[in-house]
Amino acid sequence: MAPADSLPTDLDILVIGTGAGGAPLLARLASAGLKVAALDAGVRHPPEGIATDEVAQLGLFWTDERLSAGNDPVSFGRNNSGRGVGGSTLHYTAYTPRAQPDDLKLRTEFGVGEDWPLEFSELEPYYDELEYFLGVSGPAEYPWGPPRKRAYRHPPLPLNGAARLMQKACAEIGMKTSPAANAALSRPQEQEGYGTRHTCTNRGFCQAGCSIGAKASMDVTFLALAEAHGARIVDGAQVTALTMKNGRVTGAEFMRGGEVEHLSAQTVILAAGAVETPRLLLMNGLANSSGQVGRNFMAHVGIQVWGQVEDDLRPYKGIPGGLISEDTHRVPGLIGGYLLQSLGVMPVTYATQYARGTLKWGPELVQHLSGYNHVAGINVLGECLPYEHNRLELSDELDGRGLPKPRVHFSFGENEQKMNAHAEALMRELWDRVGARDVWALPRAAHTLGTARMGSNPATSVVDPSGRTHDVPGLWICDNSIFPSSLSVNPALTQMALSLRTADALLGDLKGQAPRS
Amino acid sequence: MTVEERSAVLSLLNSAHVTEPTRRALLERLDVRYEREFFGEAEFERLRALALRLVPHNPAELNLTGTVDHRLHSGVGDGWRYADALPDGEAYRELLAALPDGFETLDGDAQDTAIHGVQSAHPHAFEDLLAELTEAFMAHPLTQYRFGYAGFADAPEWPRVGPNELEPREVAYGPR
Numbered sequence: 001m002a003p004a005d006s007l008p009t010d011l012d013i014l015v016i017g018t019g020a021g022g023a024p025l026l027a028r029l030a031s032a033g034l035k036v037a038a039l040d041a042g043v044r045h046p047p048e049g050i051a052t053d054e055v056a057q058l059g060l061f062w063t064d065e066r067l068s069a070g071n072d073p074v075s076f077g078r079n080n081s082g083r084g085v086g087g088s089t090l091h092y093t094a095y096t097p098r099a100q101p102d103d104l105k106l107r108t109e110f111g112v113g114e115d116w117p118l119e120f121s122e123l124e125p126y127y128d129e130l131e132y133f134l135g136v137s138g139p140a141e142y143p144w145g146p147p148r149k150r151a152y153r154h155p156p157l158p159l160n161g162a163a164r165l166m167q168k169a170c171a172e173i174g175m176k177t178s179p180a181a182n183a184a185l186s187r188p189q190e191q192e193g194y195g196t197r198h199t200c201t202n203r204g205f206c207q208a209g210c211s212i213g214a215k216a217s218m219d220v221t222f223l224a225l226a227e228a229h230g231a232r233i234v235d236g237a238q239v240t241a242l243t244m245k246n247g248r249v250t251g252a253e254f255m256r257g258g259e260v261e262h263l264s265a266q267t268v269i270l271a272a273g274a275v276e277t278p279r280l281l282l283m284n285g286l287a288n289s290s291g292q293v294g295r296n297f298m299a300h301v302g303i304q305v306w307g308q309v310e311d312d313l314r315p316y317k318g319i320p321g322g323l324i325s326e327d328t329h330r331v332p333g334l335i336g337g338y339l340l341q342s343l344g345v346m347p348v349t350y351a352t353q354y355a356r357g358t359l360k361w362g363p364e365l366v367q368h369l370s371g372y373n374h375v376a377g378i379n380v381l382g383e384c385l386p387y388e389h390n391r392l393e394l395s396d397e398l399d400g401r402g403l404p405k406p407r408v409h410f411s412f413g414e415n416e417q418k419m420n421a422h423a424e425a426l427m428r429e430l431w432d433r434v435g436a437r438d439v440w441a442l443p444r445a446a447h448t449l450g451t452a453r454m455g456s457n458p459a460t461s462v463v464d465p466s467g468r469t470h471d472v473p474g475l476w477i478c479d480n481s482i483f484p485s486s487l488s489v490n491p492a493l494t495q496m497a498l499s500l501r502t503a504d505a506l507l508g509d510l511k512g513q514a515p516r517s
Numbered sequence: 518m519t520v521e522e523r524s525a526v527l528s529l530l531n532s533a534h535v536t537e538p539t540r541r542a543l544l545e546r547l548d549v550r551y552e553r554e555f556f557g558e559a560e561f562e563r564l565r566a567l568a569l570r571l572v573p574h575n576p577a578e579l580n581l582t583g584t585v586d587h588r589l590h591s592g593v594g595d596g597w598r599y600a601d602a603l604p605d606g607e608a609y610r611e612l613l614a615a616l617p618d619g620f621e622t623l624d625g626d627a628q629d630t631a632i633h634g635v636q637s638a639h640p641h642a643f644e645d646l647l648a649e650l651t652e653a654f655m656a657h658p659l660t661q662y663r664f665g666y667a668g669f670a671d672a673p674e675w676p677r678v679g680p681n682e683l684e685p686r687e688v689a690y691g692p693r
């Protein structure tokens with residue numbers, strides 16, 4: 001038998017990154033009998049090794065330094081970027097709302113932003129498939145969006161303190177709420193390649209990794225399936241260059257344990273996320289005839305409002321985002337809209353956000369933090385328009401590997417500012433109604449999107465509607481960088497849908513048939 | 518840390534309600550002390566004095582200053598910094614140097630006045646340091662005990678998640 005760390009040869013497909021973009025297609029292509037491998041800069045984090053402690057779990061995050069510029073500098077690391085086999089899904093909160101059809105048609109509706117070069121009807125079957133495969137828990141009737149063809153596989157998870165407070169407050173002002181769709185199990189489920197995934201134990205630490213296997217991170221779902229079908233996953237392997245011959249991509253060079261190694265493949269799929277993907281392309285001078293690589297960096301409007309109540313809430317218990325409202329999906333005066341989510345929170349995350357957000361210190365700080373058990377939060381996730389000037393570029397500063405650190409410029413535009421203000425006022429009103437005290441708001445931007453946008457026109461986009469780069473034969477991209485607009489929902493489920501869709505297009509190419517549409 | 522506090526922390530940490538990886542991390546943190554490696558001696562003393570005002574604590578119990586020094590020495594970062602700011606270590610040094618001479622021996626009110634001055638002159642470094650100290654403070658098992666936080670004792674499960682629906686181990690944990 002070959003030693004465990006020997007590298008595969010004669011690969012059909014090499015995937016770089018194993019998150020929401022890389023994992024589903026890896027499984028699909030492996031299941032179709034192709035010889036596939038994936039490289040991930042991070043290592044494996046099996047559930048049984050996960051601690052219920054945020055500091056101990058720092059290894060789940062991308063902690064190589066990024067430089068944040070602009071009027072609203074984005075905080076990276078724990079806020080939005082994973083590193084590990086499973087990518088950011090290792091620490092996502094597993095909120096899995098679907099996009100609504102009008103999310104994909106922003107320009108048509110408002111004359112600004114971008115339309116997606118595909119229809120909702122093309123995503124819908126993938127949503128159906130994914131929600132079943134991942135084991136999404138959700139309500140029998142979801143109140144927003146088109147009627148569903150397939151019910152959620154499992155009933156909703158229980159509502160924790162913050163969710164019940166939000167439910168009560170929204171009811172008082174006539175806002176509809178619903179238990180959210182969460183990709184975490186309310187009943188056990190068998191998962192091919194992994195075994196039994198257990199029911200969520202309500203430990204509330206999703207953002208520090210799930211120790212139960214209840215949460216549908218990629219490692220316990222698609223990656224397990226991929227490996228069961230022969231895919232090779234090489235961890236601790238950070239790609240530093242793509243290799244080319246006669247204008248075609250031939251593979252990737254990567255560093256593993258201080259050594260530089262190489263893997264060749266017929267086709268390379270870049271799925272390193274919306275910061276590392278454009279960084280690699282810019283370092284290699286690839287796929288950028290449009291000049292769009294690194295442009296249109298987007299991060300959702302993600303302001304949070306926090307307060308403390310008399311009740312002993314224990315915000316570490318229960319799935320953090322148990323309740324949702326999409327009643328603000330469209331708001332007069334705003335381009336696009338936002339959704340509302342209740343928030344549980346882990347102690348260190350809460351404490352550091354409070355320190356940064358209020359800049360309180362001394363006895364006042366400690367006094368506030370001592371009330372952690374009584375904290376309830378609520379946040380929004382709203383449309384962020386693409387702007388040319390919000391961009392990622394390479395800086396002159398080098399990282400530990402001698403590669404240029406990325407610098408990300410980000411400033412909210414007028415619409416994001418208006419949305420932020422609208423959302424803050426609404427959430428403050430809700431928390432007033434439940435009698436919360438010490439209410440404070442944390443304006444923030446969430447997720448990293450849009451630096452290698454998808455489109456039909458090679459002059460204004462980096463990849464085509466299936467994920468092929470316009471410029472480089474054999475090179476595809478599938479991660480959050482290809483989002484043409486941000487959508488007013490959390491991105492992971494849609495990302496996974498795009499991933500399966502890209503896999504089907506690639507299989508179609510290989511069969512010499514038209515891609516499934 | 519009183520004998521009672523210590524034994525309460527250890528008894529929950531060593532119980533079956535805490536998983537092995539969690540126990541390992543928290544037991545190590547409970548007593549950890551770091552030798553000064555990154556900062557010079559005078560800088561370190563000044564950082565300690567500053568930390569005591571920013572996040573009041575007993576340095577014999579919580580080694581917050583050492584935790585910051587250790588993090589800088591090890592070179593581990595949090596994934597980003599403001600593009601117009603110096604790397605963390607240098608930025609912190611600049612912040613410390615901006616405090617008035619003899620800061621360590623000023624009385625509390627005078628120290629606070631000086632701190633307000635550097636907060637507005639070095640906002641990014643101030644924010645980063647405050648957040649880092651707050652993290653070390655909140656992550657410490659003793660702070661967690663005193664705040665009645667029992668979230669790490671999550672095995673085998675939290676059967677109820679509604680307001681005021683506490684398990685006996687949650688009720689029991691923390692000062693009376």
Ligand SMILES: Cc1cc2nc3c(=O)[nH]c(=O)nc-3n(C[C@H](O)[C@H](O)[C@H](O)COP(=O)(O)OP(=O)(O)OC[C@H]3O[C@@H](n4cnc5c(N)ncnc54)[C@H](O)[C@@H]3O)c2cc1C
Nearest residue numbers: 017019021041080087088093094095239276479480490492
């Ligand atoms: C705290 C948090 C909570 C979130 N909660 C939700 C949620 O509730 N719902 C939701 O929809 N979304 C959520 N998200 C966002 C979601 O996780 C992302 O949208 C999604 O995972 C992005 O997929 P991706 O494939 O673009 O990148 P990732 O999932 O980040 O995967 C990229 C992978 O590429 C690897 N990589 C990067 N560079 C290289 C390289 N050079 N060589 C090799 N490998 C490399 C990384 O290690 C990583 O594993 C959350 C994110 C965070 C941070």
Ligand code: SF4
Nearest residue numbers: 200201203204206210
């Ligand atoms: S709340 Fe559920 S899904 Fe989240 S980490 Fe805990 S067990 Fe896993």
